[in-house]
Each structure stands twice: as C-alpha cells, then as structure tokens.
Amino acid sequence: MDNYIVRIVKLPRSVRGFTIPDENGDYNIYLNDRLPDADHIKAYNQEVQPIERGHYYDDTKTVAEKEAEVYGNSQKAKERNVERASLRGPDG
Numbered sequence: 001m002d003n004y005i006v007r008i009v010k011l012p013r014s015v016r017g018f019t020i021p022d023e024n025g026d027y028n029i030y031l032n033d034r035l036p037d038a039d040h041i042k043a044y045n046q047e048v049q050p051i052e053r054g055h056y057y058d059d060t061k062t063v064a065e066k067e068a069e070v071y072g073n074s075q076k077a078k079e080r081n082v083e084r085a086s087l088r089g090p091d092g
Helices: 037-052 063-071 075-088
Strands: 004-009 017-021 027-032
Touching (some): 004 037, 017 037, 027 037
Antiparallel strands (some): 017 027
C-alpha cells in the first residue's frame, strides 16, 4: 500500500505522464518513453505531488481545485487538462 510503481511506456507526444491508483492503494505512475531522462524526473515529480497532497482520495475538491493547489493558475494546469482530455478520447 502507498507504493509508487513507475512504468516507462509509449504515450502520445503531448502526454508526459499520468498516475492511476490501484485496488491495493499503490500508485501506478506511467511516464512517456519519448522523454529524455531529465524530463522523466520532472514528470515523475509532477505526478508525485498530487499523491503527497492526498488528492487521490479527497472527494471534497474538484480536479480543477486539486490541480490549482499543485500548479496554481498556470499554463501547466491548462496543459494537464488538455492531456487528460486527450487520454479520454473524443467521447470523453
């Protein structure tokens, strides 16, 4: 429980990484295999921040509110929303 399992996988160029908690309470962090090593570290750190803030099990806030805590009202938050939408596909 609460382990981080990191996988380097093929993802669309626009996606740096994403995290999915599993039924055991572990966090599966997927990073884009196209990123250079330095960017893997940055993407990993971006994925770990919401975990450390307890966002995955906090149903009192919206995704936008949680991301604002991590990224502020920045371009990075907007980019993450675009990444999430591209992962869901055209039908949402």
